[in-house]
Amino acid sequence: MHFSDDDLRAALKRKDPGEGFTQRVMARVEQAKAEGKTQPAKKSNGSGFLLGWWKLRPAWALAVAAILLLGFAWGGYEYAEYRHQQIAQQERQRLEDLKPQQEEAEQARDQAILALRIARSKLNHVLEQAQIPVPADKIRRQRL
Amino acid sequence: MNHKTRMLRIFATLILCCMTARGFGQGAKLQLDNLNKLGDKAARVTDVTLDGSLLSFAVSLIEKMDEEGDKDIAQLKSIIKGLQGIYVKSFEFDAPGQYSKADVEAIRAQLAAPRWTRIVQSSDKHTNEHDEIYLLKNGEHVAGVTILVAEARELTVVNIVGEVPIDKIAALERHFGGEKNSSKSKHKKESGHDDE
Numbered sequence: 202m203h204f205s206d207d208d209l210r211a212a213l214k215r216k217d218p219g220e221g222f223t224q225r226v227m228a229r230v231e232q233a234k235a236e237g238k239t240q241p242a243k244k245s246n247g248s249g250f251l252l253g254w255w256k257l258r259p260a261w262a263l264a265v266a267a268i269l270l271l272g273f274a275w276g277g278y279e280y281a282e283y284r285h286q287q288i289a290q291q292e293r294q295r296l297e298d299l300k301p302q303q304e305e306a307e308q309a310r311d312q313a314i315l316a317l318r319i320a321r322s323k324l325n326h327v328l329e330q331a332q333i334p335v336p337a338d339k340i341r342r343q344r345l
Numbered sequence: 346m347n348h349k350t351r352m353l354r355i356f357a358t359l360i361l362c363c364m365t366a367r368g369f370g371q372g373a374k375l376q377l378d379n380l381n382k383l384g385d386k387a388a389r390v391t392d393v394t395l396d397g398s399l400l401s402f403a404v405s406l407i408e409k410m411d412e413e414g415d416k417d418i419a420q421l422k423s424i425i426k427g428l429q430g431i432y433v434k435s436f437e438f439d440a441p442g443q444y445s446k447a448d449v450e451a452i453r454a455q456l457a458a459p460r461w462t463r464i465v466q467s468s469d470k471h472t473n474e475h476d477e478i479y480l481l482k483n484g485e486h487v488a489g490v491t492i493l494v495a496e497a498r499e500l501t502v503v504n505i506v507g508e509v510p511i512d513k514i515a516a517l518e519r520h521f522g523g524e525k526n527s528s529k530s531k532h533k534k535e536s537g538h539d540d541e
Contacts, residue, residue, distance in 0.1 A: 306402035309395060313403040316393040316431040317424065317514060320503045323492045324515045327476040331467035 372460065373481045373489025373506040377434050379451045383500065386443045387436035396430035396506070404428075420513055427508030434502050441473070441497035449475075449495050452502055456491055473497040480511075487511070 255262045374396075384390050395403060404425050410418050436444065456463070456479045465478040474496045481489035490511060492503040 302402075305399070306406050309399040309403035310406040312393045312395050313400065313407065313425060313431060314421070315391070316395060316433045316503070316505075317421065319391065319393075319433050319435060319501065320431075320490075320492060320505060321514050323494050323501055323503055324478070324511065327465055327467060327478055327492060327494060328515065330469065330474070330476050331465050 373504070374430055374432065375452060375455050375491060375502070375504045377432060377452070377502055377504065380434050380436070380444075380448060380500070380502065383436045383444050383448065386438060388439045389435075389437035391433060391435040393431060393433040395432070400428065400430065420516070424510055424513050427510070428505060429507035430505070432502075432504040432506075434500075436500045438498045443498075444495075444500050448500070449493070452491075452493060453477075456493075461491070 251262070384392075407418075407425050408422055410422070438444070455461075456477075461479045461481050463477055464480050466476070468475045474494075476495070477491075477493045479491040479493070480487060481491075487509050489507070490503075490505045490509040492501070494501040
């Protein structure tokens, strides 16, 4: 498409806006201001909905809040129970793993006590046979 | 003598001391395996072998025992903490003459001087009983004790390695290890050892 200088000149020529131009502009500005105020309310549609619900049905809103609260409390309790059981299970497993070691230690203790009992018995027997006075503590007990 | 050589000599001396101490500890342990054959003839056998980690287990459990109102447990704790090994072989027979003189001599040969010192010896020809107590000393400390009791129907060898407080063992209560601590050891039959 080709434009001549005359065409451009004619197109860009000053034009009279007509009567009431200022009023029309001001009216549009006012309208834009009014629209600008209501715009954010449109954006927060969700909270507006809840707020609206709260205003319209306070009992229902309370009930939903209570249910949510109970749900969270129950969930927390269940989780705490689950953790408690898990820890108890781990502790049981640990004790189970230690059981053979514990039994071995108890057996060793009993053997040590048995060995010392025999040692004491034989020691005192030999001392008595050799007519060597046994420790004073023992003599005192025997007299008692 | 430079610093490096001196440090090396100190280090070598320390190693030698440790080896000597260890050797002394091990030297107190007797070879009692030759008596195992008597197990078949004996009516009652008590065999206790306790050293190394097993003895450590026993010591740790004994140290945890509540000594409230029981002097024996306190005594037991003080006895056991210095021990390195406890070995007992005791055989009771239904009839006399079940073990030979050679069996006893094999033990006695290991208790030769100068390392071991016989501190008590008693023999009774009427009952054919021969009892001995030997001591292994490491300087001023006792490094081991062996009690050998050879009766007509019984042969017992108690070999304790480590710092053995004999007086404390002898002074243990009469009931010690009886009702309070029932033994579940691996011996063939429960020994009837109590005060004779």
